[in-house]
Amino acid sequence: MTGFPHLDQAALDDATNVLLVAPEVGQSVESLFAELLVSLESPPDHVVGVTMSKSPWDFLEPWRRSFPRGSTSFSFVSTDGISRSVAAADTTDDAGTGSDVTHVDDVLPVEAFGQTVADEVADHGAGTAMCFYSLTDLLEYVDVETAFDFLHVVLSRVRRNGARGVYHVDADVHDPATLVKLSTLFDLVVQFDRNRPPGGSGTPTGGPT
Amino acid sequence: MDRTYLDDAEVGIGTRNDAVLVCVTDGTERARLASVLRQDYPVRTADSESDALASLDGNVTVLVVDETSDEFALDRLVETGTERDCRFQVAAIADAPVAELLRDRCDGVVENPIDDQTLRTTVRWLHRRGRYDRTLATYYSLSERYAELVTGTDATADELASVEEQLARLREELDDVGDSLEDGDAFEVALSRD
Numbered sequence: 001m002t003g004f005p006h007l008d009q010a011a012l013d014d015a016t017n018v019l020l021v022a023p024e025v026g027q028s029v030e031s032l033f034a035e036l037l038v039s040l041e042s043p044p045d046h047v048v049g050v051t052m053s054k055s056p057w058d059f060l061e062p063w064r065r066s067f068p069r070g071s072t073s074f075s076f077v078s079t080d081g082i083s084r085s086v087a088a089a090d091t092t093d094d095a096g097t098g099s100d101v102t103h104v105d106d107v108l109p110v111e112a113f114g115q116t117v118a119d120e121v122a123d124h125g126a127g128t129a130m131c132f133y134s135l136t137d138l139l140e141y142v143d144v145e146t147a148f149d150f151l152h153v154v155l156s157r158v159r160r161n162g163a164r165g166v167y168h169v170d171a172d173v174h175d176p177a178t179l180v181k182l183s184t185l186f187d188l189v190v191q192f193d194r195n196r197p198p199g200g201s202g203t204p205t206g207g208p209t
Numbered sequence: 210m211d212r213t214y215l216d217d218a219e220v221g222i223g224t225r226n227d228a229v230l231v232c233v234t235d236g237t238e239r240a241r242l243a244s245v246l247r248q249d250y251p252v253r254t255a256d257s258e259s260d261a262l263a264s265l266d267g268n269v270t271v272l273v274v275d276e277t278s279d280e281f282a283l284d285r286l287v288e289t290g291t292e293r294d295c296r297f298q299v300a301a302i303a304d305a306p307v308a309e310l311l312r313d314r315c316d317g318v319v320e321n322p323i324d325d326q327t328l329r330t331t332v333r334w335l336h337r338r339g340r341y342d343r344t345l346a347t348y349y350s351l352s353e354r355y356a357e358l359v360t361g362t363d364a365t366a367d368e369l370a371s372v373e374e375q376l377a378r379l380r381e382e383l384d385d386v387g388d389s390l391e392d393g394d395a396f397e398v399a400l401s402r403d
Contacts, residue, residue, distance in 0.1 A: 111396045118392050148349055149399040156387040156395060180356040184348075184376055 004035065004190060013041045015187035017155045017165045021179065022192035024136070024170040030059045032192060033131040033166055034066035043067070044129035044164065048120050049076040052137035056080075056101050059131070075100040077120050079107050107141045110150050118157040126162030134168040135182065144178055151185055226251050227270040227340060229332060232261045232286070233302070234278045238323075242273070245325045246332055258282065265290050269297045270339035271332055276301040276311060277321065283314065296342050298335035337389055338398045344383045345399055351376055 012018065022032055037044055047067075049059045056076035063074060078101055102120060107113050121130050132154075138147050151167070158165040171179060171191070183189045228251040233239040236256065243252045253269070255261035258281050265272070265286065272290070274281050283301060290297060300317040301308075308318045316338065317331050355372045358364035387395055 111400050114396050114400075115392055145349060146400065148352070149345060150396075152345060152348075152383070152387060153392075153395045153399050156384065156390075157392060159384070160388050176360045177356040180359045181349075181352045184352040184355060184380070 004039075004192070007036075007039075007190065009039065009041075011188050012036065012039065012190070015164075016159050017167070017186050017188075019135075019183055019186040019189045020166050020168045020192070021171045021189060022168060023172050025172070027192065028062060029133065029168050030062040031066065033059075033133075033168070034063050036166055036190065037129050037131075037164075038066055040164075042127075044072060045127045046073045046075070046124040046129075048117075048124065048128060048130040049074065049078075050117055050130060050132045051076060051078045051080055052107060052133065054080060054133065056099065059133070060099050075102070075120060075124070077102045077104060077117050079104045079113065107138065110142055110146065114150055114154055117154060121158055121163050122161050124163070128161070128163040130158055130163060130165045132165060132167040134170065136168070136170040136173050139174070139178075144181065148182065148185065151182070155185060226268050227336065228253050228268050229271045229273060229336070230255060230261065230264050230269045230297075231273045232256075232258075232281050233273075233275040234280050235275075242323065242328065245328055246273075249329060249333060250336060256280075258286070261286055262289055265293065265295060265297075267293075267295050269295060270343070271298050271300060271335045273300045273302065273319075273332065276303045276307070296339065296346065298339040298342075300331055300335055334394075337386055338394055341383075341386045341390060341395065342398050344379065344386060348376070348379050348383050351379060 018036065020029075020032060020036065022029055037047065047063060049056055049063075051059060056078050059076070060074060063072075076099065102116060104113050104116050117130070117132075121128055135147065135151070138150070142150065155165060167186070169179065169182065229246050230253045231239060231242050231246065232255045233242060234256050239254050239256060243254050246252045250271075253264045255264055261272075261274075261281065269290075272286065274283050274286060276283060283299070287299060298316040299314075300319055301311045301315040302319050302321065302323065303311050304321050308320045311318050317335050319328055319331050351372065355369075355376060358369055358372060387399075390398070
């Protein structure tokens with residue numbers, strides 16, 4: 001791996017739900033998701049992207065480049081306003097990688113949003129990885145306690161379906177206490193170190209449990 | 210805070226007995242329902258609203274109320290419980306014509322005549338919802354405490370290890386009960402408590 005050279009690969013392989021702590025500025029978070037998932041002992045055969053402030057298209061191109069051609073399919077749950085047009089435009093099937101987009105009008109009510117995410121994960125089942133982008137966006141809509149409760153249910157649905165989940169949060173946006181609090185929900189916390197040179201850095205951090 | 214160690218009781222781990230409170234005026238029926246439910250949980254009984262209010266504390270996870278009796282005012286019981294900061298699920302016993310009307314006011318409804326297995330199934334389901342509600346609340350509070358210790362300057366390694374151990378034990382329980390719920394129940398319970 002190039003972005004996380006010191007990552008405990010065994011811990012990542014064992015983890016069901018992983019918190020990816022990485023700055024938004026100067027990083028391709030899309031590529032960080034892919035880098036973690038491709039490195040797994042058993043890479044996913046389907047990836048569900050949950051996008052709130054970016055278009056699914058922003059993820060699809062990097063992911064198509066990162067995952068072996070034809071081995072992984074993609075779908076999205078998006079609350080981003082332009083995803084409808086992306087879905088309409090994305091009619092090509094690039095080496096078997098489809099890209100269905102389920103549009104959710106709003107993050108709120110958060111129960112409905114969460115149910116849509118849970119349904120998408122359940123539809124694809126074991127072998128699926130969900131990339132949640134991002135907790136920082138979610139916290140624009142709900143307070144920390146509500147996000148915490150929402151996340152516990154989503155993490156539970158991922159686990160029940162034999163899937164995996166990677167959830168991004170921007171460390172620059174939140175106070176340390178919020179990050180620590182949220183981290184208690186996850187099996188593993190992986191922190192990207194922005195001070196290391198591009199293309200060769202990253203610091204894994206184990207979660208509290 | 211002078212003392213930074215909190216034992217399990219102070220954190221809220223394993224200290225509640227998750228009782229069911231059965232509020233039915235008819236003595237024979239009350240005893241029958243209590244006997245059925247005692248196969249699964251500790252059961253308290255009340256034959257009057259004053260008895261019910263006296264029994265309603267933080268150990269009650271499911272409140273079963275006979276809505277066909279004028280003795281019990283469901284809204285008053287719920288309101289009092291809320292004022293006492295109790296977290297419980299409510300099952301109403303009702304006759305078929307009004308059962309549907311009660312579903313918006315209660316977490317579950319058991320129709321007369323009460324079938325033992327239906328009662329047990331309903332209360333087991335509500336009990337899981339209630340345990341999830343409580344355990345998630347406790348886990349959040351413990352996570353807040355952990356965050357205070359980690360980001361503060363006074364915590365010792367032993368203190369951190371103690372809270373981490375409590376988090377690990379509680380999370381196992383939380384994940385088990387959360388995973389046992391269907392999607393709709395899990396989202397409803399988790400997000401209605403905020």
